[in-house]
Amino acid sequence: MDIWISKSLTMLVAIALLFIASGCEKLDNPLNPEVDSVQNNNPLPDEEAIPQEEKIKIGFSMDTLEEERWLRDRDLFKSAVESLGAEVEILAANGDDALQVLQAETLISQGVDLLVIVPHNAEAAATIVKKAHLAGIKVLSYDRLIKNADIDLYVSFDNERVGELQAESITKLVPKGKYVYIGGADTDNNAHLFKKGVFNILQPLIDKGDIKVVYDQWTKNWLPSNAYANMQEALNANGGKVDAVIAANDATAGMAIQAMIEAGIAGAIPVAGQDAELAAAQRIVEGTQTMTVYKPIPTLAEEAAKLAVAMARGEYIDTSRKVNNGKVEVPSVLLSPIAVNKLNIEETVIADGFHLEEEVYQGNNR
Numbered sequence: 001m002d003i004w005i006s007k008s009l010t011m012l013v014a015i016a017l018l019f020i021a022s023g024c025e026k027l028d029n030p031l032n033p034e035v036d037s038v039q040n041n042n043p044l045p046d047e048e049a050i051p052q053e054e055k056i057k058i059g060f061s062m063d064t065l066e067e068e069r070w071l072r073d074r075d076l077f078k079s080a081v082e083s084l085g086a087e088v089e090i091l092a093a094n095g096d097d098a099l100q101v102l103q104a105e106t107l108i109s110q111g112v113d114l115l116v117i118v119p120h121n122a123e124a125a126a127t128i129v130k131k132a133h134l135a136g137i138k139v140l141s142y143d144r145l146i147k148n149a150d151i152d153l154y155v156s157f158d159n160e161r162v163g164e165l166q167a168e169s170i171t172k173l174v175p176k177g178k179y180v181y182i183g184g185a186d187t188d189n190n191a192h193l194f195k196k197g198v199f200n201i202l203q204p205l206i207d208k209g210d211i212k213v214v215y216d217q218w219t220k221n222w223l224p225s226n227a228y229a230n231m232q233e234a235l236n237a238n239g240g241k242v243d244a245v246i247a248a249n250d251a252t253a254g255m256a257i258q259a260m261i262e263a264g265i266a267g268a269i270p271v272a273g274q275d276a277e278l279a280a281a282q283r284i285v286e287g288t289q290t291m292t293v294y295k296p297i298p299t300l301a302e303e304a305a306k307l308a309v310a311m312a313r314g315e316y317i318d319t320s321r322k323v324n325n326g327k328v329e330v331p332s333v334l335l336s337p338i339a340v341n342k343l344n345i346e347e348t349v350i351a352d353g354f355h356l357e358e359e360v361y362q363g364n365n366r
């Protein structure tokens, strides 16, 4: 008799322990297996219960709203944060480091619960992280990594893979020849990752002597006018004869193509871009641009909003991935980019509603 009682008692204790252990909540995001767990220290009372003054407030310090994508990031991040019962204050610095620091100081002095930053300058933004931490505010690096700073979380796309996708697409079409590389802004850590990805693919072909990179320049401040000047310089230095162009994003690709139009070679030379801007999608179906790299911004904005609000609520975020920013191993979430060309533009950018079919084709035949 005794043995049975003690066995069933042990069983009961075991079941009770199981129940207690399952208290830790897993962020059910199949799109993103990278977030291991979110420790829910203080379960969230429903929204109505949160008095106004206690509402979570996120500060979002953006570099610029110049490129089409950043307008999307701004609006999607705002609506994602608000749908989680929190609020967000957004400031954009138009590529001015001093202004970005000032704006971040303003957000910190307003007592935001968490600061999300798209740094203009990966190094210069480190001072903002210090100021935020002194005020007890954690920092999430959005899309671009802040270097040499103690940031708490980094959410972006796999930016090295972006470069690889560009070079894989173009080397399939131009396995031999003279290449032009129009880089991004060297103040932006992403520009270095894109370039690293491109040369991961090109270098073996360069070593074999099949490919020669005849021009390779950064584009100051990502300004399309600087990309235009770069492309003109590349054409002048090579007698107008090049075989392929890889530009770090669509805005720079667009102006490189403008220089190629003026040189009468647009459409004849494969060109890679990034960001799946509408103008780029239109160029791809027209044939003056070969491909772009599509980064589903809604996924990035929603993921960053979810993690920002969770962290602002004091929840601990653990990720399976870490990225070294020169100072710390930063817990990171890196989403997958997608290569888009004329053949798959319908099932990617258009299927996702990123752009409307009629906008892309502008009445042109498919």
Ligand code: GAL
Pocket (backbone or CB within 6 Å): 067, 069, 143, 144, 184, 188, 190, 191, 222, 249, 274, 275
């Ligand atoms: C990069 C970003 C790209 C691009 C660029 C220019 O950091 O990842 O999508 O548009 O900035 O703002």
